[in-house]
Amino acid sequence: MGHRTPLYDAHLAAGGKMVDFGGWDMPIHYGSQLEEHHAVRQHAGAFDVSHMTVVDVTGSDARAYLRHLLANDIDKVKAGRAIYTCMLNERGGVVDDLIVYKGDNDYRLVVNCATREKDLDWMEKQAGGFAVDIHERPDLAMIAVQGPEARAILEKVLCEAGAKAVAGLPFFGFEYVGEWLIARTGYTGEDGAEIILPGHKAEDLWQRLVDAGVRPTGLGARDTLRLEAGLNLYGNDMDEDITPWEAGLGWTVALDDAERDFVGRAALEKQKTEGHRQLLGLVLEGKGVLRAHQGVHVPGGSVGPDGEITSGTYSPTLGKAVALARLPAGTTGTVEVEIRNKRLNAQVVRAPFVRNGKATYKPL
Template sequence: MSSQTPLQTPLYEQHLLAGGKMVDFAGWSMPVNYGSQIEEHLAVRTTAGMFDVSHMTVIDVTGEGAKPFLQRLLANDVDKLVLYGALYSAMLNQHGGVIDDLIVYQMPTGYRCVVNASTRDKVLAWFNQHAKSDTKYSNVQYVEQDLAMIAIQGPLALSKLSEIEAIAGIDALKPFSALMHNDWLIGRTGYTGEDGVEIILPGDQSVHLWARLVAIGVLPAGLGARDTLRLEAGLNLYGQDLDEETSPLASNIGWTIAWQPQQRVFIGREAIEPQRGKCPMKLTGLMMRDKGILRHGQKVITQAGAGVITSGTYSPTLEYSIALARIPKAASGKCQVDIRGKLKTVDIVKPPFVRNGKILVA
């Protein structure tokens, strides 16, 4: 993939206009920042910012077998969904490792899955493999959609959007639910720990919407700020905090697994059910008041055994470093992290670190 020319979203020219520093990300040319990642981060925490997330893969799943198909492939249960509801779920392999984490919307004609750009190929391959596994899925259709996606996030996100577009019902929209506004699917979802929406819409319309939001002062924010915001919010990143080798129970997303009804045999259930309540590892937070930055891959030493940092960064809100780490379940209080051969003392804390502009760790 790296040898190919990176793909461009419909907003590519807008990024260049805004001074975006473009980097290759999962086969796409995306803005990592437009100058200062920290400013972009703080804009989302205090006012509003927006992200082009059109690189994410939108797959519509339809046909009579769509529901049992997703009930087999997803660890969460799409039976919980009402029309235009959104559900977060892991997709597991037979060994209980995580193939992807995704959002599923209930649509009038089926389901819309939003999956990671980095996992697109293997998710589609997984769909192909399992659609053939049982005749009851024979009429399932899953079609990748050529759509753009803009996430508007921050305490002023909804009021800013309403300044430029009258959207019936937007103020009453509950978290993890969506509405249709002409061609736009607007979900009250996000990846920042702030209020906001994610809008899935046709590419040509996305350019106009983006330009109108820029004109009223919504700050474009890049992948860099997206990463520090999600980490402060304690949200996992696929490929770092979640992977095919690790159980979802060791990744702090046990709450997204629908164990009931017992007879729903989703892929991976047999592998992870025996670990239920007994998983020896947990994914939790670390924070370091001392100078230095915690990073992915650094070794963690606790009184209950060793662990590893899965994601680490500088927190612009807290002004010191934070991390997610996979450590023994029994570990608590303080532990140590090996940073380039020096042991630094850090605090074990339960994420999120920051939500809705408020610091939640002391």
């Protein structure tokens, strides 16, 4: 038996098919992954993401510590805004990707559940010499509400202060409403919000959302939605041997302040100069399904595969197979993917594949 979120019983009552995910018992779907996917693209879906690890960072050196720990620079945003970033090792590899919510003098981090112990150990190791307190918050739950109607529904479901917060938030903005953190962030390519709240309040909010017509949505649809949106999954598209440059996350690396010596900076600067592989999108031209670890051959390449798919799926929105793949720099046009001992053509594109329910990919 794995860890259980405060919504475990609600998932069972709704017919959720429970699976192990990073040591947690989580719903993969509630009967139809496809219908859940379309509900988020067309209406609104609710995800239990309470398995994510919430960590509060405080202390007089909290700012300096996070500027050392993270590849992105928290000074780029003001209080009340969130920033996406990575923690790196000395080789520039990604220890984990995370969101940082910046308060006036404090910070809240949300990291992946499967890397929880590794992340906390790494954060403690890097805290040496800093007056900082790192405090995990297992008492909190997290619910994501995503879709074109998500924010309008939340405005009706939440208290007056919460409704005002949802209505006024910019993208990647957040606001505390009592003990609740309400943020305009997400992992689907749709608008919406993620709410971090006391665990004992989660089931009541979940039921109010369901009563308002929001569809419970499992991890299966969450994965197809995030891939359509061109968003990375830790362990697939990046890991400790892959740098942000190679994971398509160069935009999360801040090198403009030469005095900020964050962990992994020297390795990133060296790789940027020497060159690196790219994470690019693929759209299969015919029938078939793209999956992780399938080999990719580029025109004029070597006898063996020149690249590899890191994440692949059938896109319910597009009706086509799509993937992210690590390929030689500058790859464009058509490539061949190895599927069941056959080579099938795929178009190299710039992700995201879908945003706000519309096809957005561009051929390269």
